[in-house]
Amino acid sequence: MMEVSASSVSLREFGCEQTLLSRPDGSASFVQGDTSVMAGVYGPAEVKVSKEIYDRATLEVLIQPKVGLPGVRERSQEQCVRETCEAALLLSLHPRSSLTLILQVLHDDGSLLGCCLNAACMALMDAGLSMSCLFCGVSCAITADGRIITDPTAAQEKESRALMTFAIDSTERRVIMSSTKGSFSVHELQQCIAVSQKASEKIFHFYRDSVRRRYSKNL
Amino acid sequence: MAGLELLSDQGYRLDGRKAAELRKVQARMGVFAQADGSAYLEQGNTKALAVVYGPHEMRGSRSRALHDRAVINCQYSMATFSTAERKRRPHGDRKSTEMSLHLKQTFEAAVMTQLFPRSQIDIYVKILQSDGGNYSVCVNAATLAVINAGIPMRDYVCACTVGFVDETPLADLCYAEESGGVSSLALALLPRGGQIALLQMDARLHQDHLESLIEAAMTACKGVSKVLDEVVRQHLQEASVLTRE
Amino acid sequence: MKDTPLSNCERDFLIKAIEEKKRLDGRQTYDYRKIKITFGTDYGCCFVDLGQTRVVAQVSCELVAPKESRPSEGIMFFNIELSPMASPAFEQGRQSELSVKLNRQLERCLRNSKCIDTESLCVVSGEKVWQVRVDVHTLNNDGNLMDAASIAAIAALSHFRRPDVGIQGEEVTVFSPEERDPIPLSIYHMPISISFAFFQQGTFLLVDPCEREERVMDGLLMIAMNKHREICSIQSSGGIMLLKEQVMRCSKIASVKVSEITELINKALFNDRTARKAGRKCGFAESLPQERITALKTDQSEVEMTDVSERASDIIQKAEAPPPMAASPVLPAPGVGQVGHGLQNTWGLEEDEEQEEESSGEEEEIKMEEEQREKDKTTEAVVEISDSEEEEVVILYPETTKKPKNAGSSSDQKGAAASKKRQKK
Numbered sequence: 021m022m023e024v025s026a027s028s029v030s031l032r033e034f035g036c037e038q039t040l041l042s043r044p045d046g047s048a049s050f051v052q053g054d055t056s057v058m059a060g061v062y063g064p065a066e067v068k069v070s071k072e073i074y075d076r077a078t079l080e081v082l083i084q085p086k087v088g089l090p091g092v093r094e095r096s097q098e099q100c101v102r103e104t105c106e107a108a109l110l111l112s113l114h115p116r117s118s119l120t121l122i123l124q125v126l127h128d129d130g131s132l133l134g135c136c137l138n139a140a141c142m143a144l145m146d147a148g149l150s151m152s153c154l155f156c157g158v159s160c161a162i163t164a165d166g167r168i169i170t171d172p173t174a175a176q177e178k179e180s181r182a183l184m185t186f187a188i189d190s191t192e193r194r195v196i197m198s199s200t201k202g203s204f205s206v207h208e209l210q211q212c213i214a215v216s217q218k219a220s221e222k223i224f225h226f227y228r229d230s231v232r233r234r235y236s237k238n239l
Numbered sequence: 240m241a242g243l244e245l246l247s248d249q250g251y252r253l254d255g256r257k258a259a260e261l262r263k264v265q266a267r268m269g270v271f272a273q274a275d276g277s278a279y280l281e282q283g284n285t286k287a288l289a290v291v292y293g294p295h296e297m298r299g300s301r302s303r304a305l306h307d308r309a310v311i312n313c314q315y316s317m318a319t320f321s322t323a324e325r326k327r328r329p330h331g332d333r334k335s336t337e338m339s340l341h342l343k344q345t346f347e348a349a350v351m352t353q354l355f356p357r358s359q360i361d362i363y364v365k366i367l368q369s370d371g372g373n374y375s376v377c378v379n380a381a382t383l384a385v386i387n388a389g390i391p392m393r394d395y396v397c398a399c400t401v402g403f404v405d406e407t408p409l410a411d412l413c414y415a416e417e418s419g420g421v422s423s424l425a426l427a428l429l430p431r432g433g434q435i436a437l438l439q440m441d442a443r444l445h446q447d448h449l450e451s452l453i454e455a456a457m458t459a460c461k462g463v464s465k466v467l468d469e470v471v472r473q474h475l476q477e478a479s480v481l482t483r484e
Numbered sequence: 485m486k487d488t489p490l491s492n493c494e495r496d497f498l499i500k501a502i503e504e505k506k507r508l509d510g511r512q513t514y515d516y517r518k519i520k521i522t523f524g525t526d527y528g529c530c531f532v533d534l535g536q537t538r539v540v541a542q543v544s545c546e547l548v549a550p551k552e553s554r555p556s557e558g559i560m561f562f563n564i565e566l567s568p569m570a571s572p573a574f575e576q577g578r579q580s581e582l583s584v585k586l587n588r589q590l591e592r593c594l595r596n597s598k599c600i601d602t603e604s605l606c607v608v609s610g611e612k613v614w615q616v617r618v619d620v621h622t623l624n625n626d627g628n629l630m631d632a633a634s635i636a637a638i639a640a641l642s643h644f645r646r647p648d649v650g651i652q653g654e655e656v657t658v659f660s661p662e663e664r665d666p667i668p669l670s671i672y673h674m675p676i677s678i679s680f681a682f683f684q685q686g687t688f689l690l691v692d693p694c695e696r697e698e699r700v701m702d703g704l705l706m707i708a709m710n711k712h713r714e715i716c717s718i719q720s721s722g723g724i725m726l727l728k729e730q731v732m733r734c735s736k737i738a739s740v741k742v743s744e745i746t747e748l749i750n751k752a753l754f755n756d757r758t759a760r761k762a763g764r765k766c767g768f769a770e771s772l773p774q775e776r777i778t779a780l781k782t783d784q785s786e787v788e789m790t791d792v793s794e795r796a797s798d799i800i801q802k803a804e805a806p807p808p809m810a811a812s813p814v815l816p817a818p819g820v821g822q823v824g825h826g827l828q829n830t831w832g833l834e835e836d837e838e839q840e841e842e843s844s845g846e847e848e849e850i851k852m853e854e855e856q857r858e859k860d861k862t863t864e865a866v867v868e869i870s871d872s873e874e875e876e877v878v879i880l881y882p883e884t885t886k887k888p889k890n891a892g893s894s895s896d897q898k899g900a901a902a903s904k905k906r907q908k909k
Contacts, residue, residue: 035781041624042536043571051781054525058623060569066486082576084567086529087544087619090576122569124621126540127525170787211796219787230780237777337588340581340721347723424718434725438705440718441596446735449715453728 029215031171031222036138036230038146044122046147050139052171054129057136059143063119076111077119083136084124097133101140104157104187104197108141110150119149130173131159133185133199138223145231154190156223158216159183162204168212170219184212188220190227245404245419253415254283261399261411261459264466266380268387268474276388280380283413284370289380291388293360309355313342313362315377321369338374341437345378345427348436349396350385360390371414372400374425374439379463386471394429395467396436399459401426401452403444408455410462424452428460487573490699498700502688508696509535514737516692519745521639521752527666528644532636535694536626538570541636542619543644547658550606550613558605559615562590564633570622586630589719590620593634593675593708597716600641601670607649607656614646616669627695630706634677639749642671643756675716676745677708678738682724689730691737705731707738711746 032053041047044060064077071078081102083094105121121143123136137157144151161172161180169176177183182202186195195213204212246252256262262283271277276291297304304310315338316330330339346362362384364377375398382396402409402421409416412423422442429436444452498508505513517535524531528543550557564586566574574580594600605614618640620633645666650657681693681701693701703724708716715735720726 030784030786033782033784035779037776037779039778041538041569042626043624044569047569058569060623062568062572065572082568084565084569084621086540086542086621087617089565120568120572122567124540124567124569124623127529129525207796207800210799214795214799215787222785222787226780226782229782233780234778333584333588336579336584340584344721344723348725429725432725434727435720435731436723436725438718438720438726438731440715441592443597443710443714443716446709446713446715446739449735450728450732453731457728 029168029170029219031219032173034138034223034226036142036226038142038230038234044143044147046143046145046149048139048142048146049126050135050142052131052135052138053173054127055131055135056126057132057139058124058126059136059139060122060124061119061143061147061149062122063147063149064114064117065120067116067118071118072116075115077109077114077117079106079109079111079119079121081105081140082120082122084122086125086128097136100133100185100187100197100199101136104137104155105140105144107196108151108153108155108189109144110152113150128174130175130177131157131171131185133157134159134171137185137187142227142230145227152191154224154227155187155196156190156220156227157185157187158219158223159185160212160216162202162208162212166208168208168215170215182208184209184216186213186216188217190220190224193217193220245402245416245421246407246409252409254413258407259410259455259458261462262413264379264463266383266467266470268383268470269478274384274388276384276386276390278380278383278387280376280383282372282376282379282411284368285366285372285376285413286368287373287376287380288365288367289377289384290363291361291381291384291390292363293388294355294358294390295360297357297359304357304359307356308352309350309358309360311343311346311350311352311360311362313339313346313364313381315339315342315364315366317366317369317373321366338377341374341439342377342381345396345398345437346381346385348434349382349392349394349429351391351393354391360385369414371412371417372425375399375411375427375463378427379467383467383470387474394431395464396427397430397460397463397467398425398427398437399456399463400424401456401459403448403452406448408452410455410459424456426453426456426460428457428464430457430461430464433457487571490696494696495700498696499683502683502690502697502700507690507694509694513689514691516741516744517694519635519748521635521749523639523643523752523756528640530636530640530643532632532639534626534628534632534635534692536624537628537632537695538622538624539629539632539636540621540623541633541640542621543616543640544619545614545616545644545646547607547612547656548615549611550609555610556606556613557602558613560595560600560602561615561617562587562594562620562637563618564590564620564629565622566629567621567623570625570629574622574625585721586633589630589677589706589708589717590633590637592717592719593677594618594637594641597673597675597708597710599638599671599673599675599710599716601672604670605646608651612656616641616644616646625695627693627698628679630677631679631692634675634708635745635749638671638674638676639752641669642674642749642753644669673710673712673714674746674749675708675710676742677706677717678741680705680707680734680737682722682726682730686724686726686730689734691741705734707735709735709738709742711743713739 035051036048038048040049041060044062046061047059049056049058067078079102081098083098084090085094121140123139134157137155141155159171161169161176162182163169163179164181172180182204184198184200187197189196250257264282266278266280268278270279271290274290274292278289280287294309314330315335317326319326319329342362342364362381364381366373378396378398385392399410400412400423402412402416402423404421417423422444424440426435427437520533522531523529530541532539548559564583566583568574568576607613618637620637622629645668647666648659648664650659679692681690681697682703683701685702690697703720703722706719710716
């Protein structure tokens with residue numbers, strides 16, 4: 021059986037700033053080590069007739085790469101983020117309206133999808149949209165010798181055998197979304213999920229701290 | 240380009256003109272019967288055809304209509320055979336979209352659009368042969384076409400490109416001069432009030448020379464306006480002679 | 485999504501304020517908003533804040549074949565991406581008028597003014613040159629995107645370093661930053677675009693209009709200049725009529741503003757350089773304002789790992805055992821000639837029939853194998869199995885007759901398949 025060495029399992033330093041853009045209804049930038057993503061949310065607003073859904077809001081997620089135009093990679097990431105947000109948001113509260121979430125990649129140094137999810141959650145919180153739970157993204161990499169690395173850097177991602185990203189909800193620490201690459205055993209998958217759940221506590225704690233700090237001053 | 244001497248010591252340019260001399264301008268109005276207004280204009284070797292439709296009801300999306308004035312819709316295109324190298328896309332690339340935008344701006348300033356609320360005026364310009372000063376030739380041709388269509392304007396809009404070589408402004412650049420790395424300035428002028436409808440400049444020029452360059456451009460534009468005025472008068476005379484008979 | 489329209493009251497208020505030489509944010513007529521320039525972690529990444537307007541520029545490069553008309557010159561490519569993040573009115577993937585206008589002005593400002601030595605970007609004449617690509621993303625539009633974009637683009641270009649290349653005969657080697665220090669681009673001068681907004685048919689003029697002011701303005705004049713007071717491009721837009729004197733006045737103001745901004749860019753570049761040299765952390769993460777109440781940062785943290793292994797194995801134990809692997813090659817369906825291992829066929833076959841036959845098919849197969857073996861023993865010389873023989877084999881089995889005719893014939897085929905398999909072995 022594989023042993024998990026504790027040394028590799030750490031989260032890089034992370035930071036977040038909310039309400040940093042004036043135009044969007046909610047905005048946040050999330051920094052994990054050198055990876056950083058900026059998110060902006062517009063809505064609920066008027067929706068195009070072709071995209072209208074009669075009983076809930078239409079959520080649109082756009083991911084802008086730093087160089088060039090969005091391609092297939094971005095589309096698949098958009099899908100992952102959109103499905104996670106749809107699971108968390110109470111979309112039925114805003115029927116026939118549109119929500120737009122735009123994520124701008126500012127620097128990619130590994131765990132990009134995880135960082136996108138975190139930025140998205142912070143921006144949705146900032147926009148004041150009702151959610152059934154919060155969510156966070158955790159990326160894990162399994163190295164060639166079977167060690168698990170959480171929040172890998174780009175170099176670590178490159179050398180890893182498998183890469184997984186989980187979205188975890190805040191109420192029961194369940195997995196909302198998983199995106200995996202590479203080969204791994206069932207045991208390894210379960211271990212990664214367990215590690216991610218542990219790591220998610222840190223991130224949710226950080227969410228709580230930053231929100232508490234934000235509302236610490238009474239007006 | 241070092242090899243080309245754009246202005247000789249005697250003060251002559253590549254094609255034998257003096258510094259402030261314009262190319263020969265020839266124009267005809269009313270070349271098409273179908274359009275509301277049309278004109279053909281040659282300025283040296285640059286030849287352009289302009290057609291005006293309107294003012295008419297809004298076409299396409301009605302939401303673009305303005306409640307207090309007319310919308311001007313411009314399209315600039317270059318014939319595939321207009322340049323030495325065959326052009327792949329006659330319109331739709333960034334440069335021609337920009338040119339369409341500039342034409343639109345120029346004519347929004349000059350045409351009295353507030354007289355035709357909720358309507359649209361289409362101006363289509365095509366360059367048949369390109370030999371420098373495309374923008375200015377287009378503006379001049381379109382002015383004649385708009386006049387031919389009987390749409391009221393504040394004044395003629397005349398445009399001219401000027402360059403700056405050896406501390407001397409050169410009026411009405413041809414292609415060889417334009418591509419020779421001269422800093423060029425395109426200016427659209429309403430000559431009577433001396434108002435600038437559009438100003439555009441490329442390449443480097445010291446700030447101190449700007450004034451003399453603009454001055455030269457304005458003089459050149461006024462020269463063009465005289466020629467255009469003559470063309471219009473002649474056309475009217477011909478038309479009135481025809482109707483009398 | 486549409487932009488929120490500006491009400492008539494707001495419009496009148498703004499214009500009246502401008503007439504009284506007052507601006508919404510308390511600036512004077514010729515004042516610029518606060519400019520903040522920060523650089524990212526990698527080379528050629530620059531963030532510019534112009535008041536609330538925010539853009540990010542990223543420079544990248546790749547080796548491409550040069551243009552035929554200019555075989556020994558590198559290629560510059562500029563793109564201003566009007567991301568929907570900046571304003572709800574911007575749509576993705578649509579070439580709007582504004583985007584054409586901004587892109588062309590940036591091109592004119594930076595490419596036509598020849599501020600970058602494109603000949604130094606040539607690697608092998610006529611074959612390989614560097615293509616330098618500048619992507620400017622708008623993050624927040626609070627007016628005057630052009631100035632912010634031009635500052636970001638030129639600052640990013642000055643910050644950028646391209647990989648070094650070595651040429652040995654025909655071979656071109658691109659060195660990674662670890663092998664050889666990347667080299668900066670050679671930049672002759674820094675053109676910066678300055679925007680002037682005109683109101684009331686050109687009677688009032690404002691520098692650096694904000695978004696509200698842009699909405700009520702009649703027209704815009706953009707002048708790009710460098711600190712040597714050389715004008716790199718002028719562009720007027722909107723249906724305004726300018727007088728020569730106004731243009732001259734604007735150019736004088738522009739020259740002052742440009743020298744201030746150039747100073748600022750140089751200072752930012754210098755700060756970044758010293759920070760990098762000192763080996764300090766630099767980049768966007770470091771520029772996160774610590775003092776703001778909306779921002780928070782944590783240090784690197786370990787994740788508690790004590791019971792992870794146990795929990796994972798617990799879950800696995802609790803979970804149902806995975807279905808055992810199929811040990812022997814399975815014939816997925818009748819009518820499929822399969823050799824070796826393979827996945828189950830998921831084509832639209834009737835499920836019930838399939839199941840039934842699979843089991844019976846397997847039995848058949850085993851029996852058939854026995855049969856075949858016997859045959860092989862007896863008639864070893866016979867390599868080819870003729871059709872008639874096969875038919876015989878099938879007829880030997882009484883159970884096939886119980887089945888509907890259709891199934892019978894298909895199992896027949898299967899028999900053929902199985903026998904062929906044996907043959908291959």
